[in-house]
Amino acid sequence: MRRPALEIEGLSARYGDAQALREVSLHVDEGELVTLVGRNGAGKTTLLRCVMGLHWQSTGFIRLNGREISGLPPYERARAGLGYVPDDRGIYATLAVEENLTLPPIVATTRWPLARIYETFPVLRERRAHAGTKLSGGEQQMLSIARALRTGASVLLLDEPTEGLAPVLVQRVAAMLQEAKREGTTVLLVEQNLRFATTVADRHYLLAQGQIVEALANQEVIARESELLRHLGV
Amino acid sequence: MEYIALQLFNGLVNGSFYALLSLGLAVIFGVLRVVNFAHGALYMLGAFAAYLLLQDFGVGFWPALIVAPIGIGIAGMVLERLLIRRLYGLDPLYNFLLTFGLTLMIQDGVRLRYGLQGQPYPAPAELAGSVSAGLVAYPTYRLFVIAFSIVVCVAVWYVIERTRLGMIVRAATERPELTRALGINVDRWVTPVFGFGVALAALGGVLAAPMRNVSPLMGSELIIFAFAVVVIGGMGSIAGAVVAGFLVGVLASLAAVFNPALENVVAFALMAIVLLVRPAGLFGSLEARS
Numbered sequence: 001m002r003r004p005a006l007e008i009e010g011l012s013a014r015y016g017d018a019q020a021l022r023e024v025s026l027h028v029d030e031g032e033l034v035t036l037v038g039r040n041g042a043g044k045t046t047l048l049r050c051v052m053g054l055h056w057q058s059t060g061f062i063r064l065n066g067r068e069i070s071g072l073p074p075y076e077r078a079r080a081g082l083g084y085v086p087d088d089r090g091i092y093a094t095l096a097v098e099e100n101l102t103l104p105p106i107v108a109t110t111r112w113p114l115a116r117i118y119e120t121f122p123v124l125r126e127r128r129a130h131a132g133t134k135l136s137g138g139e140q141q142m143l144s145i146a147r148a149l150r151t152g153a154s155v156l157l158l159d160e161p162t163e164g165l166a167p168v169l170v171q172r173v174a175a176m177l178q179e180a181k182r183e184g185t186t187v188l189l190v191e192q193n194l195r196f197a198t199t200v201a202d203r204h205y206l207l208a209q210g211q212i213v214e215a216l217a218n219q220e221v222i223a224r225e226s227e228l229l230r231h232l233g234v
Numbered sequence: 235m236e237y238i239a240l241q242l243f244n245g246l247v248n249g250s251f252y253a254l255l256s257l258g259l260a261v262i263f264g265v266l267r268v269v270n271f272a273h274g275a276l277y278m279l280g281a282f283a284a285y286l287l288l289q290d291f292g293v294g295f296w297p298a299l300i301v302a303p304i305g306i307g308i309a310g311m312v313l314e315r316l317l318i319r320r321l322y323g324l325d326p327l328y329n330f331l332l333t334f335g336l337t338l339m340i341q342d343g344v345r346l347r348y349g350l351q352g353q354p355y356p357a358p359a360e361l362a363g364s365v366s367a368g369l370v371a372y373p374t375y376r377l378f379v380i381a382f383s384i385v386v387c388v389a390v391w392y393v394i395e396r397t398r399l400g401m402i403v404r405a406a407t408e409r410p411e412l413t414r415a416l417g418i419n420v421d422r423w424v425t426p427v428f429g430f431g432v433a434l435a436a437l438g439g440v441l442a443a444p445m446r447n448v449s450p451l452m453g454s455e456l457i458i459f460a461f462a463v464v465v466i467g468g469m470g471s472i473a474g475a476v477v478a479g480f481l482v483g484v485l486a487s488l489a490a491v492f493n494p495a496l497e498n499v500v501a502f503a504l505m506a507i508v509l510l511v512r513p514a515g516l517f518g519s520l521e522a523r524s
Contacts (some may be wrong), residue, residue: 233341
């Protein structure tokens with residue numbers, strides 16, 4: 001029996017008068033890779049921001065490895081084992097590539113020390129002294145994911161890591177996530193790209209207008225792909 | 235020709251003070267998002283601290299150069315804890331009201347006790363007289379001011395660019411929220427950073443004491459130029475503050491060679507041009523997004 005690594009219970013969030021999330025409950029078990037799919041504006045990014053503690057107007061419970069974290073400030077959530085890859089990749093222009101990688105403190109035994117990151121992505125080693133934003137979009141995405149892996153975080157939150165990437169780079173991201181999963185990392189992935197989602201995920205949640213409307217096994221998503229694509233408006 | 239050389243040195247001296255003050259303003263704005271209008275008054279307090287240390291305790295220039303910035307820096311940290319802290323997340327108007335109000339209170343507090351007339355402060359004996367600097371003989375103490383502030387600016391630059399603490403300051407300046415989400419306790423650095431910026435202002439004040447009248451209003455004119463320098467360099471940019479500080483100092487002094495009336499215009503003319511051509515400032519293109 002797998003234990004849940006991340007549990008969300010009755011999470012609601014608003015922006016002023018607008019309700020962004022309504023009573024969302026979901027869980028991701030240890031070592032599982034779960035995606036959150038839904039249209040633009042369904043509340044996917046807001047949900048990840050709530051888990052990180054970046055969205056103030058929210059209520060509900062969030063447990064990380066059994067520990068209640070919803071009262072903690074963002075930096076303590078990160079130190080409790082959350083790794084965050086934001087939708088804009090979050091690469092600093094005023095930090096060199098290597099500084100971008102080493103900024104977050106290591107929170108647990110890491111399987112991704114700097115040496116392994118550089119071995120996997122030689123371009124990051126070549127450009128380690130360059131400003132982070134001088135990298136191409138794809139390289140920035142690798143940098144952002146590698147940065148989260150390096151901390152030894154037990155649960156990764158990724159916000160559309162394949163957005164705007166060429167197919168070859170999408171495969172690169174997939175390989176990276178599969179490797180992290182093999183090593184026991186738990187992943188909650190926000191994704192619009194259904195094809196990509198089904199190649200990496202175990203399960204899926206469908207989010208619409210701030211609510212979870214369906215929880216789907218990977219096989220179901222593959223079987224109902226065209227219907228779901230219509231729903232996503234792709 | 236000699237006059238030009240002399241003005242070049244004068245420009246570097248003025249630039250030294252602009253750079254020290256703007257550097258503190260830039261670091262504070264970067265991490266706190268607070269424009270500290272009280273910076274000029276805190277610079278003045280640095281000069282008065284040096285004066286009082288000498289008058290009342292017989293403590294000379296060299297110890298004052300260390301003691302006064304540390305003491306006023308600590309006072310700055312208390313100020314941040316008690317008052318500045320309340321500004322975070324509020325309309326910038328409150329920022330102006332509070333820090334400008336503090337300026338008036340500090341200035342008038344000093345004025346109540348010492349009046350408007352300036353107090354004399356002797357230059358340290360080791361730096362009396364003048365030395366030959368190329369074409370002209372230039373006061374030794376002023377050359378020391380230039381060298382010392384360059385050393386301080388380089389040291390600050392080193393800390394900001396080459397240490398982990400500096401990396402955190404840069405990250406918090408550029409993306410405060412993301413930096414928190416990556417596991418950095420940004421708030422822990424807010425009070426020390428404010429204290430550090432204030433200490434730099436006080437250091438400028440101590441340096442100014444032997445060459446400018448120690449008076450309650452000595453910071454009020456300088457601070458206006460320091461703000462122009464910060465805008466020219468780019469809000470929150472460390473390198474920008476230093477480079478623009480010396481640039482404005484030298485250009486203003488050289489302009490005075492042609493017409494003395496130009497000296498005070500240069501900083502603001504340059505600011506207007508920079509705002510038109512590069513609104514983010516010379517070094518501000520990528521930094522300090524809020």
